[in-house]
Amino acid sequence: MQFGTCVDSPKSKRVSNIQRPILSPVKPDAPALIRSYESKDLETCRALWAELTEWHRIIYEDPSIGGCDPGRLFDKHLDQVGPERLWVAEKDGTVVGLAGLILETGQAELEPVVVKEGLRGLGIGRVLAEVALEAARRSGVNSVIVRPTARNGLAIRFFHRLGFDVLGQIELVLDFRPRNRQKWKAGETIASSEFKV
Numbered sequence: 001m002q003f004g005t006c007v008d009s010p011k012s013k014r015v016s017n018i019q020r021p022i023l024s025p026v027k028p029d030a031p032a033l034i035r036s037y038e039s040k041d042l043e044t045c046r047a048l049w050a051e052l053t054e055w056h057r058i059i060y061e062d063p064s065i066g067g068c069d070p071g072r073l074f075d076k077h078l079d080q081v082g083p084e085r086l087w088v089a090e091k092d093g094t095v096v097g098l099a100g101l102i103l104e105t106g107q108a109e110l111e112p113v114v115v116k117e118g119l120r121g122l123g124i125g126r127v128l129a130e131v132a133l134e135a136a137r138r139s140g141v142n143s144v145i146v147r148p149t150a151r152n153g154l155a156i157r158f159f160h161r162l163g164f165d166v167l168g169q170i171e172l173v174l175d176f177r178p179r180n181r182q183k184w185k186a187g188e189t190i191a192s193s194e195f196k197v
């Protein structure tokens with residue numbers, strides 16, 4: 001997710017000549033069944049996208065993130081990646097998680113990954129992400145990126161546990177607003193320099 005928005009990278013584009021992966025639950029004892037997105041999942045996935053936005057509103061203390069109908073940004077994502085690049089996690093017959101893959105030439109981006117609040121920390125995000133990552137591997141890309149916002153430490157730790165241990169490009173912000181209108185918090189040290197997040 002890009003900072004402060006739920007909008008996907010303008011760089012990204014669909015790659016159509018990739019075979020559609022056929023995937024089923026990762027393990028018999030998996031915490032949820034992972035299956036491809038189906039049109040009947042639309043409303044639930046909009047709600048999950050809204051939960052993803054809500055999480056960012058909370059961590060950035062900014063209720064304007066995602067606009068007035070954040071769930072609709074899922075539709076934009078669906079148009080961009082196509083249903084074959086989206087997976088849902090189903091638990092007891094209910095969709096409780098969503099993962100997507102944006103395929104570019106040579107590289108993929110795992111976006112989004114979200115698990116329903118109240119069911120996080122049970123391993124559902126991992127199995128969802130692993131299915132998407134396996135699809136990326138099969139498509140032949142060399143790498144997969146994720147772009148969590150800098151303040152989303154929980155997600156960064158989650159991705160690190162999944163194996164994302166290379167720090168790629170970093171986006172730095174020069175905020176022109178007066179200090180009293182800035183809401184940044186003390187954050188990270190990178191290259192021996194202090195950064196707010």
Ligand SMILES: CC(C)(COP(=O)(O)OP(=O)(O)OC[C@H]1O[C@@H](n2cnc3c(N)ncnc32)[C@H](O)[C@@H]1OP(=O)(O)O)[C@@H](O)C(=O)NCCC(=O)NCCS
Nearest residue numbers: 113114115120121122123124125126148154155157158161
């Ligand atoms: C990030 C998110 C998708 C993770 O899904 P989850 O189901 O809670 O994660 P899991 O239970 O599958 O955890 C997978 C691994 O990450 C680790 N992990 C998950 N949450 C963690 C946390 N808060 N702190 C440290 N590690 C964490 C787990 O320990 C686990 O490691 P292990 O499998 O090696 O034991 C989920 O918390 C979520 O929806 N968050 C809000 C939306 C969001 O921020 N999405 C990412 C946007 S870029």
